[in-house]
Structures are given as C-alpha cells and as structure tokens.
Amino acid sequence: MERRRIGILTSGGDCPGLNAVIRGAVRSAQKLGWEIVGFKDGFEGLLPPGRFVMLDRHKTAGIMPLGGTILGTTNKGHFVAKVGAHGETAVVAEEVIEQARAVLKGLRIEGLIIIGGDGSLTTAQQLFEAGIPTVGVPKTIDNDLAATAMTFGFDSAVACVADALDRLHTTATSHRRVMVIEVMGRHAGWIALYGGLAGGADIILLPEIPFEYEKIAEAVRKRNEDGCLSTMIVVAEGAKPKDGVISAHATASGEYRMGGIADLVAANIQPICDREVRVCVLGHLQRGGAPTTLDRILGTRFGIHAVEMIAAGKYGHMVSYQNYLVTDVPISEAVNRLRLVSPEGQMVKTARAVDIDFGD
C-alpha cells in the first residue's frame, strides 16, 4: 500500500530554528508511517517540474544546530503575496497556483507545511483558499506576528544583539565613546527592546516610540556628567524621529529595504553630546548561526504540531504559541496584523525602571 505523503517548505527570510522545525516534522511524520517531501527554495520548488528532496530521519540527522534552512528559501519569486513599504497584499497569479497544484497532485502530497512569516503565511492562506491543503508554522526573528506569543528565531537574534553589546561595551568604555548599534526588526521594536535590555543598553530607540535627537543627546550628556565612561544606544532599523520618516530605500527590484537610521542618529547627536560617536550595524549576523536552546525546542514543538494538524485535517491553520503551550489558530487571524511593542506595556516600563532612555 502507498504511504501517506506530506510536503514541507521554508519561505521568506531565513532564521535560526528552521532546521529544528524540519527535523521535528520529519521525525513525527515518519513515526506515523508517512513520507515527507521537502520542496527547495521556498514556494519556487512547487513550480513544474518540482524541485524537491525526499526527507527522512537520516537526511535530517545533525541539522538541529545549523542556522539557515537545509531546504533553501527566498523572499522573492512567483508566490510573493506582500509588497511595498507597509506590506500591501498582492494576489498570487492563478496560473502559478494551478502549476503548484499540479506538482503537488503529481507527487500525491496530502498536506503542505509552510514555514514562513507574514508574507509567506499570506501566500499559504491564498493557496488554502484555492483548495490546496496548507498548514502554517510562524517564523521570524522580528517576533511581530499576531496570534502567537512568540516565533522561533527571535531568541537567537536577541542573543546575537546581547553578545554584540557585551563586545562593543568594552571597546566603547576604553575609548569613552558613544556607540550606536542598529538592529533588525522592520516595523517592530522587539529585537531592539529585548536585545537592548539583555545587553545592558543605556538608550533604546523603537519604531513604536518616535524619538528626538536633542533628548538622546541630553541623556548622553547626563551620563557623561554622572561619570559614565560609555553610552550604548540600540536603534531599531524601523525607528524614526518625531515628525520624521523611516530610513529605507527601494531596490532596483522594487524591494523596500530598511536601514541607515544609526548613521543619522550618530550624525545628529555627535555635535551636541560631547563625546565621540561610532556606529555598528549588526545586519544579517542576527539571522545567522546556531539557534539558541529555546529556539531549538520551540522549532521542534512547532514542527511536531504541524504534523498533528495535518493528521487532524486542520488545514488553513497556523501553529501558535500561547501561555507556554503550542496550539493553533486560523492563518487568517495571524496575517495582516503586526504585533508591535506597546509603549505603555510592561517591557517598556521594565526598561524605564532600569534607567533606559527612549529618546522621547
């Protein structure tokens, strides 16, 4: 008798923990006696003739500590469902969906696990609405997906920021400098807030709390007067001054790419803060490397639950982490709604309680 067969793919920007999800899904599917097909390079692997690899526990042995994804990924191509500065929804072309349907049918795929962020889950929802049985696994270092308290990859990114701050702190202190560290996160300040807190930042600039250059400089001058030898400023790539705009540019391919705010902060406070100011942009360091233990465990649990959802025929749903338990919600509840830092929330209050300034 033919064994039941499911598919899995990773889509959008990579992040630590993707391989833990793949491994978890493969192991639990194999336990049920199913076969599992891994599609390569995100949704693009679904295009004819289909680019895929048969996965099993031997092929996924030893991948837990690996960053990135063994299947490859892309945030471009034929299945992009989010475009522009604020992620406006685009519709995946009908003929592209039909091509994917034919490939999945030819391979006898009963259910497809899609591991991705807001854009990829929007594609998953569109495929589901077109009758393709999909389940979603939420992924992003930005931790900005609604309907889940946490995504894997975030903790590893935060660990990277904290480690960078530890390193930059010693050199900044030796030279009595101000260091401005730019971190990722798009429109959400979670990485900056958690990374800044864990790494002992003095000033954190978030997209959710517009800042004033004079206020930042004032906080630095006060620290100088108090005898502090250095000041560490963490700035989220999506942060902006009051009445200002986000630092970003459109690429030749029409992509909206954020970045550059750290240089602006440095240039604007340098003349008024009585200290030498230097910049460090952490960039893709935050997305690479081995996942933390938390992300390995979360990823494994998410992969297992995705298989359970297929076993229960719960398509159009996405794995969700709530109150320390793994559960699921309709994908439609999770997409198109960013989960942002609340300026009045407990984490911001915690930061203010340890004298972190937000430049507001």
Ligand code: F6P
């Ligand atoms: O969404 C994850 C993320 O790392 C953002 O924090 C960042 O703005 C973006 O992706 C970078 O994307 P790319 O790798 O395409 O430059």
